[in-house]
Amino acid sequence: MSTEHSTPNASPSTNRFDAIVVGAGPAGSSASFTLARKGFKVLMIDRGRRAGTKNMYGGRVYSEPLEAIFPSLRKDAPVHRWVKAERLSFVSDEGLTSIEYRGGESKSFTTYLPELVNWMRAKAEEAGALVATEVRVDRLVVEKEKVIGVQAGPDTVYADTVIDAEGVNRLLLEGAWQMNVPRQEDLAIGLKETIKLDAERVNQRFGLEDEGMAWILLGSVTRYIPGGAFVYTNRDSVSIGLVLFLSHAVKRTNGHISRLLEDFRLHPKLKHLWRDGELLEYSAKLVPEYWRGFMPRRLSGAGLLVVGDAAGVLLNNGMTIRGVDLAAYSGYLAAETFTKAHAEGDFTSEMLSAYGRRVEESFIGRELRKHNGLEYIRRNPHFFDQYPRLVNSGLGRIFNIGLESPTIWKALRGAQKDVGPDAWTAIKDMYKIGRTL
Amino acid sequence: MQILVGIKWVPNTSNVRFDPKTGALIREGVPSIVNPHDLDAVEFALDLRDRYGGEVNALSMAPPSAIEGLEQVLGMGVDSAILVSDRIYGGADTLATSYVLAHAVKRISNQRGKLDLVIFGQETIDSSTAHIAAQTASWLDLPYLYYVRSVEIKENGFIAVERWLEDEKTIYDLPLPAVLGVAMKSREPRPVRLIYKIRAKAEKPIEIVTNEILKLNPNCVGLKGSPTWVSKIDYTPEVKRKREVFMDPDAGKAAKWLMQKYADEDINLIGGAHR
Numbered sequence: 210m211s212t213e214h215s216t217p218n219a220s221p222s223t224n225r226f227d228a229i230v231v232g233a234g235p236a237g238s239s240a241s242f243t244l245a246r247k248g249f250k251v252l253m254i255d256r257g258r259r260a261g262t263k264n265m266y267g268g269r270v271y272s273e274p275l276e277a278i279f280p281s282l283r284k285d286a287p288v289h290r291w292v293k294a295e296r297l298s299f300v301s302d303e304g305l306t307s308i309e310y311r312g313g314e315s316k317s318f319t320t321y322l323p324e325l326v327n328w329m330r331a332k333a334e335e336a337g338a339l340v341a342t343e344v345r346v347d348r349l350v351v352e353k354e355k356v357i358g359v360q361a362g363p364d365t366v367y368a369d370t371v372i373d374a375e376g377v378n379r380l381l382l383e384g385a386w387q388m389n390v391p392r393q394e395d396l397a398i399g400l401k402e403t404i405k406l407d408a409e410r411v412n413q414r415f416g417l418e419d420e421g422m423a424w425i426l427l428g429s430v431t432r433y434i435p436g437g438a439f440v441y442t443n444r445d446s447v448s449i450g451l452v453l454f455l456s457h458a459v460k461r462t463n464g465h466i467s468r469l470l471e472d473f474r475l476h477p478k479l480k481h482l483w484r485d486g487e488l489l490e491y492s493a494k495l496v497p498e499y500w501r502g503f504m505p506r507r508l509s510g511a512g513l514l515v516v517g518d519a520a521g522v523l524l525n526n527g528m529t530i531r532g533v534d535l536a537a538y539s540g541y542l543a544a545e546t547f548t549k550a551h552a553e554g555d556f557t558s559e560m561l562s563a564y565g566r567r568v569e570e571s572f573i574g575r576e577l578r579k580h581n582g583l584e585y586i587r588r589n590p591h592f593f594d595q596y597p598r599l600v601n602s603g604l605g606r607i608f609n610i611g612l613e614s615p616t617i618w619k620a621l622r623g624a625q626k627d628v629g630p631d632a633w634t635a636i637k638d639m640y641k642i643g644r645t646l
Numbered sequence: 647m648q649i650l651v652g653i654k655w656v657p658n659t660s661n662v663r664f665d666p667k668t669g670a671l672i673r674e675g676v677p678s679i680v681n682p683h684d685l686d687a688v689e690f691a692l693d694l695r696d697r698y699g700g701e702v703n704a705l706s707m708a709p710p711s712a713i714e715g716l717e718q719v720l721g722m723g724v725d726s727a728i729l730v731s732d733r734i735y736g737g738a739d740t741l742a743t744s745y746v747l748a749h750a751v752k753r754i755s756n757q758r759g760k761l762d763l764v765i766f767g768q769e770t771i772d773s774s775t776a777h778i779a780a781q782t783a784s785w786l787d788l789p790y791l792y793y794v795r796s797v798e799i800k801e802n803g804f805i806a807v808e809r810w811l812e813d814e815k816t817i818y819d820l821p822l823p824a825v826l827g828v829a830m831k832s833r834e835p836r837p838v839r840l841i842y843k844i845r846a847k848a849e850k851p852i853e854i855v856t857n858e859i860l861k862l863n864p865n866c867v868g869l870k871g872s873p874t875w876v877s878k879i880d881y882t883p884e885v886k887r888k889r890e891v892f893m894d895p896d897a898g899k900a901a902k903w904l905m906q907k908y909a910d911e912d913i914n915l916i917g918g919a920h921r
Contacts, residue, residue, distance in 0.1 A: 224844075362837065
């Protein structure tokens, strides 16, 4: 009897790939699918039990970038509802004011992200990618300043290029590039509860006919902490949650942050919308909120491409939050860059740096640069406090009439004197917002 | 050693809820997992293989979705897996299940020419009967021990099996082949390894066995072959806690007060049922 069971031969077929993708989220799955479809030997590794189990988002995906990657999306993706109703609300102690838009065409949908990601993973696997779940990658293996593979526990597997899709907690990248941990100022924290409600009730309570609603709320719903709240209608549930700028949230919350979400769920003006619903899930996630601070100085190195949250490709301009589609498209661009590099047999940092330029020149780069002025809003917390109150206080004066109605000017002036901000600040802010938007 | 280890694909009961009206299990949205106690058995088997060489194969009777679970144990280092899967096996109680499993074990034993140990977890988290190992052993007419903690191979073709009961530890000599039930939580299952997971995906070492292959009598399997069924599920009545606080700096007084409370509630501490 032998005393040692030997490790199976790590034969060239199982320890050498064209590309290794770390992380089976939207970015990683898109990269894997694109590469596998071109016939490359791809290994995608994820530490979750199955692809998607480590993914979390608010609740809406913009479809066009995804359709460019996955042509069959409209046919077989697990879409819950196509969003045709958009609502923006200012909530304060004084009241609640909403603006709502309803259009015919829809270019975004709600879904459970784990479902969508698992669908993307299945597409990648069908195309020939090898997907290994339940495995945590411990480090990127670097030799002569080139990434040559990944190490997971006792095992090392090699590839021409590693695509790092590890997400917002980019421990591998920090290890390989000696990067600093991200600053609080560049991050937000997202909290979410999914509440089960049958489809008919979702339709009734939100005035829908099987289409979806995306709803952003600002003001007291975050206890005036800079950030916002969201509500998305799924097929037979609603996702409700908060996104709070981390640096403010850390300073201004006492006790557990989930309390804030509970307060939102139990908000007197909102709770009837999900009354009798059953709480299915609570989740939380760090969000790479401010890309200028979070994005690594370069998105590639020799043998390495960085995609998705790890690359900081996420946009939040207050009304539009885009993460999944940008991440997926960055994965797609990484795959395209790899294809070119492979054709040249060149995986040096110069060659792969084309990826960063592709990102910059694509809609991702254009979108991110366009909304850069939002930094002003972010740095001025009174946007999340005084303006929601101003709107509600003003409208309160206009609609709650005693004997005589005030002029609109008087109502607004009264409200401004009541809840601020001072006139000069308001003018400055209006000017800044005008320029930004 | 040729070792076969049984795997059950179960709903993750830590997430399972019951319909308060019908008492039925709500399966919707509840992900399945490998029965955690079976992972102890896998670890037990792999440890034996590490020490004595040989092969570990996994055996499961389940719908095709269990492939995911088998890939997990293959990822831990199990050499290959057999999934016994057929619609007519559905709805089986432990008798019908063990009947199918026993025939699958026989088939594997014949194929490999040798089978030393069939190892099961102590019980499953979704039904907790602990029947399967015993029943399989009885169909196969093999010696069986449960609550097993460790095994050593002896010179004469016997194994020394250590079993712990609540207040005793016994060592048995068993002839091979034998069936063992591994004490739950007696092992720390090893993590999934990348190269094993790659091998599981690339070489697909999972054989699917249907009743066309096993050719068992349809009346002996599945719902038809099951003399027992769950007629009703009742909630355990909620016990109201009678929270009381006794404050006194004198520990002796406090102890006396506590003992009196136990006596009032008719709780016998000397018997030591709860240790």
